[in-house]
Amino acid sequence: MAENQDRPDGVANTDRRALMLGIAGASTVLTIKPALAQSTGSVLNCQIPVPDPGRTGMYIAADGMTVAANTPGSFPPAMRPFTGEQVKRALRGNTLPGTTYQQSQAYLNYIRRLQAGQSGFTCFASLQMPGR
Amino acid sequence: MMLRYAAPPPGACLRDEAEGLTLLYHRASGQTHILIEPAPHILDALADAPMTEGELLATLAAAFEVNQAEAVGERLAELVAAGLVSTS
Numbered sequence: 001m002a003e004n005q006d007r008p009d010g011v012a013n014t015d016r017r018a019l020m021l022g023i024a025g026a027s028t029v030l031t032i033k034p035a036l037a038q039s040t041g042s043v044l045n046c047q048i049p050v051p052d053p054g055r056t057g058m059y060i061a062a063d064g065m066t067v068a069a070n071t072p073g074s075f076p077p078a079m080r081p082f083t084g085e086q087v088k089r090a091l092r093g094n095t096l097p098g099t100t101y102q103q104s105q106a107y108l109n110y111i112r113r114l115q116a117g118q119s120g121f122t123c124f125a126s127l128q129m130p131g132r
Numbered sequence: 133m134m135l136r137y138a139a140p141p142p143g144a145c146l147r148d149e150a151e152g153l154t155l156l157y158h159r160a161s162g163q164t165h166i167l168i169e170p171a172p173h174i175l176d177a178l179a180d181a182p183m184t185e186g187e188l189l190a191t192l193a194a195a196f197e198v199n200q201a202e203a204v205g206e207r208l209a210e211l212v213a214a215g216l217v218s219t220s
Contacts, residue, residue: 019170019192021207022200028171028207029214032164 044088047081048120050107062102064109075103084123087111091127135219137208138182139175145216158215165214174207178217 051058051066058066059074067074082096087108090096095104114121146157154172156165167175170192177183177191185204192198211217 016195016197018199019173019196020199021170021192022203023168023207027210028168029210029216030166031214032166 044083044085046084046123046126048084048087048111048114048123049081050078050110050120052114052119054119060106060110062106062109064106064111064113066110075099075106078107081120082107082111084127087124088127134184134186136182136184137178137188137212138218138220139178140216140218142179156216161215163215165216170207171211174204174211175216182220 050060055066057069057077059069059071059076061067061071061074069076078096079098082090086097090104090108095101096107099107111120111124114124140158144159146159148155152168154167156167157163158165173192173196174188177188177195180191183191185208188208189198189201189204192204193201208217212219
């Protein structure tokens with residue numbers, strides 16, 4: 001078979017490169033948003049609800065798991081979200097505002113268990129970055 | 133009036149090529165964009181001067197054998213949505 005065949009559509013080969021402008025069902029630009037690349041100020045002002053809105057009304061056990069309301073040994077949900085700054089201080093030994101020591105520890109255990117996709121995860125992850 | 137499309141000014145982005153992909157870090161937004169053909173060629177063409185869709189097609193056609201020219205609007209819309217191309 002000849003290697004330098006003309007194209008099947010009858011158009012002769014040229015030296016110019018082909019540039020396809022149509023990309024079926026695909027995008028030619030993928031943007032990576034800097035979810036963690038926030039300024040120090042915005043990290044400290046970000047918020048972590050305990051628990052996240054998907055589990056509103058659930059209580060927080062000492063190990064940080066969410067449990068049914070009024071489960072013995074568990075703590076009621078936090079009245080309002082904590083800020084990154086409050087959580088950062090608590091991780092250094094302070095208690096979260098408006099909580100007892102045990103309650104604060106339970107909330108911090110909950111926050112440590114946060115996973116991607118849960119409200120507050122990005123905020124908590126940001127606190128782990130060097131220099132925060 | 134026809135829309136004119138413009139690429140970011142020189143120095144607005146850091147650019148690198150890797151394995152057929154073009155990586156662009158847009159300083160102002162802090163966002164990183166991964167581009168595949170023909171997006172980098174469109175940005176290159178617009179870097180010389182803002183132009184209309186028709187002018188862009190003519191510029192690309194001077195350098196390449198352009199296929200599916202009717203899709204140029206979609207490609208421009210992607211770049212505008214990403215904040216890499218502005219309109220005036």
